[in-house]
Amino acid sequence: MSGTFVGMPAFPEAAHEAVGNRTLRANLRHATHTIRAKREKAVAEVSDWAELREAGKQIKDHTLRHLDRYLVQLEESVVAAGGTVHWAADADEANEIVTKLVKMTGESEVVKVKSMATQEIGLNEALEAEGIRAYETDLAELIVQLGKDRPSHILVPAIHRNRGEIRDIFAREMSEWGRPAPEGLTDTPAELAEAARLHLREKFLRAKVGISGANFMVADTGTLVVVESEGNGRMCLTLPETLISVVGIEKIVPTWQDLEVFLQTLPRSSTAERMNPYTSMWTGTRDGRAGEGDGPQNFHLVLLDNGRSDTLADEVGRQALRCIRCSACLNVCPVYERAGGHAYGSVYPGPIGAILSPQLRGTASEIDASLPYASSLCGACYEVCPVAIDIPEVLVHLRERIVEGGPVVREGNKVVLKPAKGHAAERAAMRAARWAFSHPGALRTGQRLASRTRRLHPRSLPGPGKAWSGTRDLPAVPAEPFRDWWQRTNGGKEGGK
Amino acid sequence: MRVALFLTCVNDTLYPDTGRAVVKLLTRLGVDVDFPMSQTCCGQAHYNTGYRHEAEPLARHFSDVFRDYEAIVTPSGSCGAMVRELYPRMGERARAEGRGESLATTLAPVVPKTYELTEFLVDVMGVTDVGAYYPHTVTYHPTCHGLRGLGLGDRPRRLLQAVKGLELKELPGADECCGFGGTFALKNADVSAAMGADKVRNAESTGAEVLCAADNSCLMHIGGTMSRLESGMRPVHIAEILASTEEEPAV
Numbered sequence: 062m063s064g065t066f067v068g069m070p071a072f073p074e075a076a077h078e079a080v081g082n083r084t085l086r087a088n089l090r091h092a093t094h095t096i097r098a099k100r101e102k103a104v105a106e107v108s109d110w111a112e113l114r115e116a117g118k119q120i121k122d123h124t125l126r127h128l129d130r131y132l133v134q135l136e137e138s139v140v141a142a143g144g145t146v147h148w149a150a151d152a153d154e155a156n157e158i159v160t161k162l163v164k165m166t167g168e169s170e171v172v173k174v175k176s177m178a179t180q181e182i183g184l185n186e187a188l189e190a191e192g193i194r195a196y197e198t199d200l201a202e203l204i205v206q207l208g209k210d211r212p213s214h215i216l217v218p219a220i221h222r223n224r225g226e227i228r229d230i231f232a233r234e235m236s237e238w239g240r241p242a243p244e245g246l247t248d249t250p251a252e253l254a255e256a257a258r259l260h261l262r263e264k265f266l267r268a269k270v271g272i273s274g275a276n277f278m279v280a281d282t283g284t285l286v287v288v289e290s291e292g293n294g295r296m297c298l299t300l301p302e303t304l305i306s307v308v309g310i311e312k313i314v315p316t317w318q319d320l321e322v323f324l325q326t327l328p329r330s331s332t333a334e335r336m337n338p339y340t341s342m343w344t345g346t347r348d349g350r351a352g353e354g355d356g357p358q359n360f361h362l363v364l365l366d367n368g369r370s371d372t373l374a375d376e377v378g379r380q381a382l383r384c385i386r387c388s389a390c391l392n393v394c395p396v397y398e399r400a401g402g403h404a405y406g407s408v409y410p411g412p413i414g415a416i417l418s419p420q421l422r423g424t425a426s427e428i429d430a431s432l433p434y435a436s437s438l439c440g441a442c443y444e445v446c447p448v449a450i451d452i453p454e455v456l457v458h459l460r461e462r463i464v465e466g467g468p469v470v471r472e473g474n475k476v477v478l479k480p481a482k483g484h485a486a487e488r489a490a491m492r493a494a495r496w497a498f499s500h501p502g503a504l505r506t507g508q509r510l511a512s513r514t515r516r517l518h519p520r521s522l523p524g525p526g527k528a529w530s531g532t533r534d535l536p537a538v539p540a541e542p543f544r545d546w547w548q549r550t551n552g553g554k555e556g557g558k
Numbered sequence: 559m560r561v562a563l564f565l566t567c568v569n570d571t572l573y574p575d576t577g578r579a580v581v582k583l584l585t586r587l588g589v590d591v592d593f594p595m596s597q598t599c600c601g602q603a604h605y606n607t608g609y610r611h612e613a614e615p616l617a618r619h620f621s622d623v624f625r626d627y628e629a630i631v632t633p634s635g636s637c638g639a640m641v642r643e644l645y646p647r648m649g650e651r652a653r654a655e656g657r658g659e660s661l662a663t664t665l666a667p668v669v670p671k672t673y674e675l676t677e678f679l680v681d682v683m684g685v686t687d688v689g690a691y692y693p694h695t696v697t698y699h700p701t702c703h704g705l706r707g708l709g710l711g712d713r714p715r716r717l718l719q720a721v722k723g724l725e726l727k728e729l730p731g732a733d734e735c736c737g738f739g740g741t742f743a744l745k746n747a748d749v750s751a752a753m754g755a756d757k758v759r760n761a762e763s764t765g766a767e768v769l770c771a772a773d774n775s776c777l778m779h780i781g782g783t784m785s786r787l788e789s790g791m792r793p794v795h796i797a798e799i800l801a802s803t804e805e806e807p808a809v
Contacts, residue, residue, distance in 0.1 A: 073746050080748045376654065395735045399752045435746060437739025437753070438606055440706035454647070460608030487741075491604055495612040498567065498598035499619055508571050528747035533754065533782030536572050543565055543574035547593045553581050 066211065069406030071431035076400035085221055085401055092220045093392045099333030100389060100445070107329065116322045118449040121383035124280075124313050125373060131280040131313045132364065138283025143349020144360040149307075151367050152182035158363050159184060159272065159305055160191045166303050166359075168193075168269045174287060174294040175199035176274030177386055178307045178365055180212060180408040181421075184272070195272065196238070196264045198293040200257050207234040213402025213410060215388040216331050221401055224248040231256050239263050261293065271301035271357070275308045276385070277323060278362075280315050284344040285362070288327060288337040295341045303359040304343070310369050311382040323385055326447035330387035368421035374470035377458040381416045383448040388413075390442035390452060396435055405432065412442035416455040423471060424463055430481050433459035464488060486525070508542040515540070560590040562627040564620075564672070566637045566774075567599040573774045579801035579808070580633050580675060583690075586801075587683060591631075597623045602640040607741045610648065614661060617645055621668045629682065630672040633797045635704020635772050638674035643707050645669050674704060675797055676772055680713040686720045691804040693723035696794075697766040699757065699780070701773040702735050714772055714796055721799060727764035731756070738779035754783040762789055772796045 069075060079085055104110055124131055136146045147162075149155035163171055171188070173179065173195050185195040185206075197206045204219040205212050208230040212218030219227070228248040235242040240260045246252055273294065275285040285306055287294050298304060314320060328337040343356040373379050391397050391411030402410035406428035407418040415432040424430045433456050436442075442452040462469065464487070466480040480488070497503045511518075515538035521530035529535070547553070561584070565577045577593075584591045601616030620641065624630045632638050646669055649662030679685055698718060704710045718726050737743065737753025757780055761769045769784075769791055771777050781793035794808075802808035 073748065076746060077748045080752050086752075395737065395753050396746070396749050399749045433608075434742065435749075437702070437735050437737060437742040437746075437750070439702035439735035439739065441702075441733070441735070444706055457606055457608065457610075460606075461610050462608075464608040465611060487607070488609070491607065491609045491612050494599075495601075495604060495609075495616060498601075498616050501596045501598055504567070504598055511571065525744055528744045529782075531747065532751035532786060533779060534785035535782060536778050538572065539574050541574060543570045543577035544593070544595060546574055546578065547581075548595070552591065552593060553578065553585070 066406045066408070066428075069428040071427045072400070072404055072406070072435040073431065075404035075406065075428075076435070079401040079404050080399055082401075084223070086399060088221055088223050089398050089401055092217065093398050096333060096392045100330060100392065103329040103333040103335065106335070107325070113322055113326050114447055114449055117326050117385070117447055118383060120314060120319045120322060121448055122380075124315060125311065125379065125382055128310065128313070128373065131315060132310060135278055135280040135283060135313055136364075138281060139345060139360075139362050140283075141349070142283045142345020142356070144283065144345040144356065144362055147361060147363045149363050149365050149367070155182050155307055155363055155365050155367065156184055156187035159307060160188060160193065162303075162305050162361050163188065163193050163270055164191070166270050170194050170196065170264075170268060171270040171272050172196050172198050172264050172268040172297045172301065173202070174271065174273035174297045175202050175218075175289070176272070176307065177215060177408060178274040178309050179272060182307070182365065182367060184307065196261075196268075198261050198264065198297055199289070200254070200291055200293070203257055203261070204230060207231065207238065211403055212408055214391055215386050215409065215411070215413075216391075217388075221403070224250065224253065227253055235260050265296045265300050268297070268301045270303045270305065271297040273298060273304065273306045275306055275312055276327070277320060278308055278313050279317055279320065280313050282317065282344055284317070284342050286320065287339075287341045288324070289339045289341075290332060290334075290337060292339050295339050298341050298343060299357070302357060303361070304357040305361045305363065307363045307365055309365050309367070311373075327385050327387050330389040330445070330447040368423075370473060371470045372417075372420040375420065378416065378420050378455050380450050381413065381420060381455060383450055384413050384417065385448060387447055389445040389447065393441045393445045394436075395439065395441070396437065400435070405435065407432075412436060412452045412456075413450070416450075416452055416459060419459055424459070424478070424481065430463050433457075433463060505542070505544060509545070511538045512540055512542060559628060560592060561629040561631050561678075562624050563591050563593045564597060564600075564624065564630050564632040564637070565593065566632060566634045568778070569633060569774050572778070573795065576633050576774055576795045576797050579795070579797040580631070582806075583688060583797060583801040584631070586803075587679075587685065587688060589683075592627070594623045600637045600640045602637060602644070603740050605640065605644060605648070610651070614648060614652070617648055618661070618664055621664050624672075625667045628671065629678065630668060631675055631678045632672065633675045633772065633795060634774065635674050635701050635708055635710060636775060638672060638677075639703040639707030641672040642669055674708055674710060674772065676710060676714045676717055677708065679717060679800075686716045688717065688720070688800050690721040690800045690802055691723050691807065692721050692799045692802045693807075694768050695725045695727055695764075695766040696768045696770050696799065697727040697729040697761050697764040698732070698796075699729055699736065699761070699769055699771040699776070700732055701771050701776045704772050705733065710772070717800060718770065718796070722804075724799070725766075727766040729764060729769075730760045736776050736780050738776045740775070743779055750779070751783070754779055755787065758783050758787055758789055758791070761791055766791065768792050768794045768799075770794050770796050770799055
């Protein structure tokens, strides 16, 4: 398995494999059901959850509406605190900036805090190409990196792996990257965690450069915030001399007070904890602001757009930018549970990935065009979302963009998309159905025809219907549609069953 | 009270028994039921698959057919949610696109008076015991659009609990989608089938004879899976259970 998602097949094809993999399905089922139940309990403890959810939504919407203003304010605050701000329009630009910054330090190794933004832009691969080795220090990211694997979950990137698989990966791969796994390593969690701790400690103590993302950026003070469970992030944020943080422009909150809401909703939604074990905040550099700063010696903030401005231009789709990456929607999604994270072909899997990836990347590729359909629209994701992103609404909106085309903004320019190829038969069927439904007489003729020929209907269907009859039996067509019965019996008043 | 039965195209064509059950049940409760013959489809399949512009004329047609009734009752949480939740959204979108007020204005009258059957019984008629008799063990699957779209809550279960002879078994993982999802069942058949099979296994674990739901589309998918898996269980629409009496028991 390669480390990137480039050239992934469409979702149904990728999911087909996952559905057939019993180990994967068992791992996912166990993990998602466990965390789902815990989350429900943690949320039920908070009496004003609905208000917190609404507040989170409002804060995010307000910030997004005035993003231009808050971004400028953030830049001013970061610079005043001794940091340097870089603007990156896309993944390539961000990777170039980070690579250059690392090279300027003269280092060829960096330690990394778990970060979705750097995953999104493929930073590790870009650094590798320039001879710089990036070490993931989050336990799950470490498992993914050592296993030459791809993340399959936002919060628990190695959710698809069980303990036995992790033991094998550690025993086989750790020596390639640094301190080898202890002899006779078993699959008990304590032993696995200790092996990772020893392996990582070397890296922390040696590293001169740390790379992170951030969960939040506070505009009025220039403070960045990382919340985590393991403390690895704090090591990366405090030990190295230089810290480079790559952060999506949507991560801003206006003031510290706004954090209050998210520091309650995020941990409960993600890990089902009342409070996350580590909340690290850093403002500029330690020499910044007349020696009162609390960051590293050198601090660089890379503000990443990479499709976010385009997403912001879409009135329905922009709500995806409220996402605080809690992954509650993944854990509750029945499709994710069966298909697994890899099938979504993006670092953002699950329901949020299905609406975020086709907006950030556009719908030109096969995988991106298939993502809006990777949902039964059951609505469980919307129900659990702590910032009330109506994911089903955006899914339907993106489906419309795919089958009917329409105006979108790509790289800052307004373009009109043509309807996607490959939907011609469906479009014709939808039009025919609409015509029949607009002509009750035609509908009735069709129903009668189906009833009269009902004994001739095959039990399995050709064409697109095959997908149905491969696993499910079709209902028998009744002898008489309801409307004929209604008319024949005068609404049931004159006999008839 | 004179209400219109919006049966939905799926029920009309494939599940006429559900329609007959609704007529029988409401008539027994003293409701004057009409079935406007020119009704067709609410447009949900079009809308949810991304064909909003194909769905719009169907929504207009729905409104033309039903706007003059006091109440519109449908035995489908899904189609009910389409009218109540998505028609206003369609209107808003049309307005936002500068296509005038016309669609929003056309659809507005039918939105508040469209009720899913169990909602109509409990909220409008104020009954939970409809005088039904159904001597079977039943497990209830709350379908997604009924549960989360319309917020039916425990209304269906309260109605079932009041049915004489009926033993209600709790369904494990009840809130989880059965995997139907309209065209999802075709576009992502593997995942859909896996979800359906899990739903059937959960239903079987209750030991009930019947799996009941308030939506025939979901029941078509679950029932088709039961049939293929040779499960002994039967899918039955809640209307057919509520219509069943000692004098005229449902099969």
